[in-house]
Amino acid sequence: MPIFTAQQLYRLGVAVFEGAGVPRSEAEQVMDLLVESNLVGHDSHGVLRIPGYVDGILKGKIKPEARIEVVKETPTTALVNGNWGLGQVVAKQTMNIAIAKADKHDIGIVATFNCSHIGRMADYALMAVDHDMIGHCAVNAGPGVAPFGGIQRIFNQSPIGWAVPAGKEPPFVLDISTSVCAGGKIAVARAKGEKLPLGYLIDKDGKPTTDSEDYFRGGACLPLGGPVGYKGTGLAMVVDITAGILSGRGAAYLGGNRGQGVFQMAIKISAFRDVAEFKEEMGNLIRAVRNSKPSPGFKGVLVPGELELRTKEIRLEKGIEVPQATWDEIVQTARKMKVDVNRCLESFTS
Amino acid sequence: MPIFTAQQLYRLGVAVFEGAGVPRSEAEQVMDLLVESNLVGHDSHGVLRIPGYVDGILKGKIKPEARIEVVKETPTTALVNGNWGLGQVVAKQTMNIAIAKADKHDIGIVATFNCSHIGRMADYALMAVDHDMIGHCAVNAGPGVAPFGGIQRIFNQSPIGWAVPAGKEPPFVLDISTSVCAGGKIAVARAKGEKLPLGYLIDKDGKPTTDSEDYFRGGACLPLGGPVGYKGTGLAMVVDITAGILSGRGAAYLGGNRGQGVFQMAIKISAFRDVAEFKEEMGNLIRAVRNSKPSPGFKGVLVPGELELRTKEIRLEKGIEVPQATWDEIVQTARKMKVDVNRCLESFTS
Numbered sequence: 001m002p003i004f005t006a007q008q009l010y011r012l013g014v015a016v017f018e019g020a021g022v023p024r025s026e027a028e029q030v031m032d033l034l035v036e037s038n039l040v041g042h043d044s045h046g047v048l049r050i051p052g053y054v055d056g057i058l059k060g061k062i063k064p065e066a067r068i069e070v071v072k073e074t075p076t077t078a079l080v081n082g083n084w085g086l087g088q089v090v091a092k093q094t095m096n097i098a099i100a101k102a103d104k105h106d107i108g109i110v111a112t113f114n115c116s117h118i119g120r121m122a123d124y125a126l127m128a129v130d131h132d133m134i135g136h137c138a139v140n141a142g143p144g145v146a147p148f149g150g151i152q153r154i155f156n157q158s159p160i161g162w163a164v165p166a167g168k169e170p171p172f173v174l175d176i177s178t179s180v181c182a183g184g185k186i187a188v189a190r191a192k193g194e195k196l197p198l199g200y201l202i203d204k205d206g207k208p209t210t211d212s213e214d215y216f217r218g219g220a221c222l223p224l225g226g227p228v229g230y231k232g233t234g235l236a237m238v239v240d241i242t243a244g245i246l247s248g249r250g251a252a253y254l255g256g257n258r259g260q261g262v263f264q265m266a267i268k269i270s271a272f273r274d275v276a277e278f279k280e281e282m283g284n285l286i287r288a289v290r291n292s293k294p295s296p297g298f299k300g301v302l303v304p305g306e307l308e309l310r311t312k313e314i315r316l317e318k319g320i321e322v323p324q325a326t327w328d329e330i331v332q333t334a335r336k337m338k339v340d341v342n343r344c345l346e347s348f349t350s
Numbered sequence: 351m352p353i354f355t356a357q358q359l360y361r362l363g364v365a366v367f368e369g370a371g372v373p374r375s376e377a378e379q380v381m382d383l384l385v386e387s388n389l390v391g392h393d394s395h396g397v398l399r400i401p402g403y404v405d406g407i408l409k410g411k412i413k414p415e416a417r418i419e420v421v422k423e424t425p426t427t428a429l430v431n432g433n434w435g436l437g438q439v440v441a442k443q444t445m446n447i448a449i450a451k452a453d454k455h456d457i458g459i460v461a462t463f464n465c466s467h468i469g470r471m472a473d474y475a476l477m478a479v480d481h482d483m484i485g486h487c488a489v490n491a492g493p494g495v496a497p498f499g500g501i502q503r504i505f506n507q508s509p510i511g512w513a514v515p516a517g518k519e520p521p522f523v524l525d526i527s528t529s530v531c532a533g534g535k536i537a538v539a540r541a542k543g544e545k546l547p548l549g550y551l552i553d554k555d556g557k558p559t560t561d562s563e564d565y566f567r568g569g570a571c572l573p574l575g576g577p578v579g580y581k582g583t584g585l586a587m588v589v590d591i592t593a594g595i596l597s598g599r600g601a602a603y604l605g606g607n608r609g610q611g612v613f614q615m616a617i618k619i620s621a622f623r624d625v626a627e628f629k630e631e632m633g634n635l636i637r638a639v640r641n642s643k644p645s646p647g648f649k650g651v652l653v654p655g656e657l658e659l660r661t662k663e664i665r666l667e668k669g670i671e672v673p674q675a676t677w678d679e680i681v682q683t684a685r686k687m688k689v690d691v692n693r694c695l696e697s698f699t700s
Contacts (some may be wrong), residue, residue: 064443076426077621106427107457111622134591139387150651152642162588172591174584181578201441206645226576227547228531234654235585238512240635241522246622271427272461272596285590285601292502295556301500304584313367314488 003319004345009047010035012334016050019337020057022064022086030088031122038320040313043174044184045120050327051333053086053117057316059077062086062116068093078107079248080112086231087118087260090136095124095264099131102266105335111247112262117141122175122305126165127197132275136165136265140244144258145179145236146220148229150289151206153220156252157183158239163305165269167279173305178235179221186215199226241262269340351381352677353669354695359397360385362684362694366400369687370407372414372436380438383473387669393526394534395470398676401683403436403467412436412466418443426455429598432465441468445477445487445614451556452483452616461597462612467491471511472525472655478616479515482625486615487511490594492606495529495586496570498579501556503570506587506602507533513655515619517629520638523655528585529571536565541675549576589613 010031017027030053036045056062064087070078078097082090094110101108102152109236116276118124128135138160143153157177163174177183181200190212191198203209204218215221224232242263249261289303323332334341352458358383367377380403388396406412408441416435418426428447432440444460451458468474478485488510493503507527521690527533531550539546540562554557554568565571574582592613594601599611639653672680685689 065488072622077456077618079622105455106424107459109457109617130384134596146645147639147642147651149645149648150639150642151645154639154642162584162591164591172587174588176581176584178510178581180575199577202645208556223575224578224581225530225666227549228574230654231526231574233529234512234526237522237635237639237654240526241512241514241632245628245631245635246484246617248623251631251638253635253638265598266428267459269596271424272422272429273598278595281595281601285587285595285603288601288603289497289500289504289587292497292500292504293556295496295499295501295552298499301497302580304580304587 001321001323003321004318006035006039009038009320009322009346012330012339012341013047013050015339015344016330016337019334019339020031020054020064022057023133023212026064026089027087029092030086033088033111036123037120039315041315042120042187042308044182046320047322047330048063049117049119051329054333054337060224063206068112075267076101076107076109078110079286080110082112082115082259082262084114084259087116090115091118091124091262091264092127094135094262095127095135095266098264098266099128099133102128102133102268103131106267106268106271108166109263109265110263111243113248113259115249115260115262118260118262120175121159122173122308124264125161125163125175126171126173126295129165132269133185133264134267134269135161137161138239138243138263139246140239140249140252140261141259143252143343144183144215144221145223146202148223148225148233150206151202151220154253155179155223155233155236155240156244157181158243158252164282165279166275166282166286169283170309171250172271172282172286172303173308178224178232178239180224180226180232181221185220186212186221188339190321210276231342351671351674353670353671355669356385356666358386359670359672360696362689362691363397363400364638365689365694366404366684366687369684369689370404370414373409375543376414376436376439379442380436383438383469386473387470389662389665390658391665392470392534392658394532394538396670397680399467399469399671400506401679404683404687406466409569420447420461426451426457427461428458428460430462432462432609434466434609435469435571437466437467438473439476440465441478441612441614442486444612445485445616447472447697448614449481449483449614450479452478452618453481456618456621458616460614462614463598463609465599465610465612468612470525472513472523472658474614475511476521476523479513479521480618481616482515484617485511485513488589488593488613489603490589490597490599490611491609493602494533494565494571495573496552497575497582500556501570503588504514504603505529505573505583506588507531507571508547508593508602510589510638514632516636517626519633520655520659522636522653523579523658528574528577528582528589529581531571533571536562536571540566540617541673560601563592584632635642677693
């Protein structure tokens with residue numbers, strides 16, 4: 001597998017998007033978050049998205065330079081039409097609106113429709129942390145998950161993200177799908193020809209399967225919880241309601257051509273607690289988790305977000321591996337956009 | 351097992367609490383929610399709590415007639431000292447504060463500390479539904495759940511509730527612990543001498559066990575998710591932060607003697623969407639779930655909250671079974687409070 005530095009991938013991606021007609025500042029925002037996903041180990045949301053995003057732009061489905069439109073607003077809330085701009089560019093703006101509202105009124109919620117793929121939830125939730133706020137982001141899109149006791153795709157993988165400042169400790173960061181497995185992980189397993197563990201997927205007849213191909217042949221992902229999967233079903237339905245119905249995107253079962261619906265919230269900590277005390281208690285909790293006794297077979301107990309930080313440290317030093325097939329696709333897209341791939345890579349290796 | 355009508359249990363419970371010095375209106379509020387829990391099938395939060403609550407009152411730990419105290423307030427938020435009043439009485443007041451704030455400012459969040467056991471999350475989340483709002487309630491208490499990869503109790507079972515109006519359909523109601531199994535269910539299994547399925551509990555050495563006794567001998571409940579239990583761990587930690595740290599109750603691992611911390615939120619739907627349209631889409635989603643194809647071995651797909659409504663219908667007609675041991679304890683408590691049990695039961699059977 002070829003290995004690249006974050007800077008190499010960033011520079012190449014920015015050039016590719018500029019080649020596709022994306023203004024530099026937007027290209028930089030998108031690549032910033034795609035490369036960050038690779039750095040923290042979530043390759044399913046990294047540079048492998050470049051060809052798909054470019055394809056969306058060329059087909060007119062994703063509209064660079066689109067301006068978001070606030071269609072309904074109160075001091076604490078906003079409903080936003082994303083006008084099909086690049087997801088990352090839209091979702092950063094809408095999260096900033098939520099933060100600005102929380103800054104003035106202690107809580108801000110923004111719901112967005114007509115939005116392209118925004119990537120990882122953590123990126124937006126974390127924006128609130130710098131303002132001493134609790135950040136939340138949830139996304140709805142097309143259906144991929146069967147309800148508990150059912151076999152049809154009704155819900156989206158319904159990812160949710162939370163981020164909370166923790167003083168001297170790195171922020172608490174949760175970024176999970178409320179299904180057993182994110183859609184991106186199924187696609188990665190398929191690309192690598194790998195099996196998924198039993199309990200992740202069912203085939204079109206509702207039979208448990210380990211073959212990721214079954215997902216793409218009318219099967220479905222299972223909700224979080226296994227034997228108590230009604231809990232994951234409920235969590236997915238909450239996201240279907242907040243990020244889907246409240247945003248105006250519509251529920252997941254209505255189909256994937258409605259893009260993503262986004263629900264973002266910021267809560268100002270100082271409205272409730274002294275911020276320094278809050279952060280100290282956060283740090284204490286994080287250390288209590290980290291220092292607790294591991295299960296047999298585990299080296300230690302991880303705090304949500306910790307694995308990502310460790311991976312980032314390693315990848316900043318050793319580089320980011322990109323599977324050959326993914327790299328070939330990126331290069332093909334880059335050439336189509338008349339980008340000199342070698343020049344993008346050279347400038348940082350010399 | 352003896353069987354009673356909801357009215358019999360209600361009347362008996364009110365008399366018992368009055369005997370313990372609780373004002374009638376508070377006794378009625380508590381019994382209203384305890385009997386409702388029995389009706390919807392969650393006996394772990396029903397009349398079996400009466401002896402424990404009375405014990406708390408007699409020991410001065412629960413303080414009837416206590417007045418809640420808003421210690422910090424903004425137009426959209428409040429931090430409340432529950433002053434150890436009866437949990438149900440406190441949590442109804444604080445949810446009403448959240449609703450009143452949302453009524454004026456579209457969102458309201460109230461966090462409460464020094465709070466006794468409040469019962470089921472659904473009861474408070476549902477209060478928002480009558481105001482065309484989305485309601486949320488989460489609770490933190492002492493530790494019972496190990497983090498993924500760990501064996502020590504760090505988190506509470508961290509229950510969360512959501513309720514959303516759905517027009518002609520009954521409201522969407524989710525009320526779940528973010529662990530595999532609620533604490534009350536472990537206690538019920540213990541009382542009945544029944545085994546729990548593998549994957550619910552570990553013993554004090556971290557070994558999987560089906561024996562509920564192991565939980566009370568230093569074991570722990572597992573987080574939601576099984577092989578992806580880091581997701582349940584993260585969800586529990588969010589509750590530990592919002593209902594525990596933000597409320598001032600403190601994180602679960604600090605111990606159980608801090609009572610419950612409560613996080614309640616109301617979101618006004620009309621700030622985002624036309625309410626009639628929203629409810630219509632909710633109804634459509636509910637029917638899409640209900641009418642979707644069931645898995646082999648399932649009769650149908652249930653919408654969260656639907657099982658509870660069905661159970662309520664049955665129990666309103668056929669009565670509520672109370673296990674003999676639970677009934678004996680209630681009668682014992684009633685006699686201690688000089689309550690004429692037979693009179694309470696008779697008045698509704700004649």
